[in-house]
Amino acid sequence: MGIGARGNAGRAGLACVVALVLGLAMGTAWTPRSALAQVSSDGWEFTLLACPAGGGYGTGGFENGPGVPLNGSGSFVFSTASDGLAWLQLHQGGLDGVPLASLHDLTYSTFVVTGGTQAAPYLMLQVDLNDDGLPDDQLVYLPHLNDTVVPIEWQTWDALEGVWWSLNGRAGMTQANPQPLSVYLDAYPNATLANDDTGALVVAAGCLSGVSWSSWQGAVDALSIAYSTTTIAWDFESTGVVTSRRAIPGGPLTFTNLTPAPWSTVAPGEVTVAVNVRSSSPITRVTMTLNGQELAPEIAGPSAFQLSAFTGLTLQPGLYQVLATAEDRSGQTFQAMWQFVVSNNPNDSWWFLADGTPRRAEIEASLRSLVEAFRWHFWGYSWDGQQHSTDIPTHAE
Known part of the structure; x- marks a missing residue:
């Protein structure tokens, strides 16, 4: 024609x-x-x-x-x-x-x-x-x-x-x-x-x-x-x-799944650390750290709008914290941080062992964070003398 x-x-x-x-x-x-x-x-x-x-x-x-x-x-x-x-x-x-x-x-x-x-x-x-x-x-x-x-x-x-x-x-x-x-x-x-x-x-x-x-x-x-x-x-x-x-599935940049589940307890050995990410704009970057150490996850997914980042690690018993960061083409950045426990006893938790023994350091750290966050959020009292209003909203403004 x-x-x-x-x-x-x-x-x-x-x-x-x-x-x-x-x-x-x-x-x-x-x-x-x-x-x-x-x-x-x-x-x-x-x-x-x-x-x-x-x-x-x-x-x-x-x-x-x-x-x-x-x-x-x-x-x-x-x-x-x-x-x-x-x-x-x-x-x-x-x-x-x-x-x-x-x-x-x-x-x-x-x-x-x-x-x-x-x-x-x-x-x-x-x-x-x-x-x-x-x-x-x-x-x-x-x-x-x-x-x-x-x-x-x-x-x-x-x-x-x-x-x-x-x-x-x-x-x-x-x-x-x-x-x-x-x-x-x-x-x-x-x-x-x-x-x-x-x-x-x-x-x-x-x-x-x-x-x-x-x-x-x-x-x-x-x-x-x-x-x-x-x-x-x-x-x-x-x-x-x-x-x-x-x-395209709407909504802002977000994580739809965190693995291992937050606050969960998993057995020692091979552990998969993963996130699922979704955005209405193509996802351009996903990074993860474990206890402050950079990971090198594999990236896969059905499309640029829905991705999975995952890696398999051999972990010994202990307490672990993951920080995941995702970015998309629109300029959005979103982060998730969560903790999990690796233990032979599935009843061990972040704050207490299975026999009821408290983990003093973790309990004190959690309580301290709550007190500092409430003081800042409601009254604008800084916990370290620094200004945090650009990162954390406060009713004092």
Whole structure:
């Protein structure tokens, strides 16, 4: 399914073309694959613009291949003429108003048919900087500025982990000096995606300098974006777009399980120390210490939003304290501290042995901590003469 045009504004609505291919225009019944994955244009439109140096010819459309796409059997294919002056844009208008800072996943896959060039389909984000709903800048992700583009091979790009540049050179981010999006957000923390005639999210080919677009052909597929608690995945097929939407488990960064259980008693020998972590933003780091010694846990999980950190240790009888720290991409940090006992007698506890003998040091330490915490919390009395209001709230303020 190809769409071609010459000049400075050839535009075609994909919905019409997709409808013809699906047979909808002829009244043929069509059943969606599921309530969450449907074939349509889903807000994607193709536009052909002229490069600043002049107009050119190019095509874009849903086709089978090339090669073996990551999802399904098709992709969206771009082609340019020998002059390389066409600016091909496949744009999505359904992300208007999404805060730039809320993005925590943006990946896509490309296939370059033409050899001898580092040109590959790239991403553009249109951003509003003054809350008027109109684009004030465009951020550009160029694959070849992040890694080597390999022809005749599907490559997946993690755009949020890469470097970008601003078409207006804002925040010092130019094509010659691309930077992570965090640099842009430091300068414009309230930036939001903005939709106009060319969409808030654009997959483009052509025009940009630094690589050759002459007689070039390439494809894009498997584009996924996640923001706040929403994930959208677009699979480009010869029949149109297969869209999958799902909600990310909401809530702040938290630990859902601590092992061994707090205040529990376990037998000496092999002991597993572990935490389960969950967040609505991808988890970027999990660390653990045992009695002040850094551990090296293995990290695994069904997704970046739900992880487990665990390690197996050989422990002798004694008292142990774990400190676990987790961080996510949104900047949240959360910690948990808990104690457990290793003993041959399962009735031994943190404060008393099984025969009732008290552990004086542990009892005194616990009581002292309670007294100090209550004094600070209710009256603002410091236990060591230092100011702690930045870490511990007090009613005295």
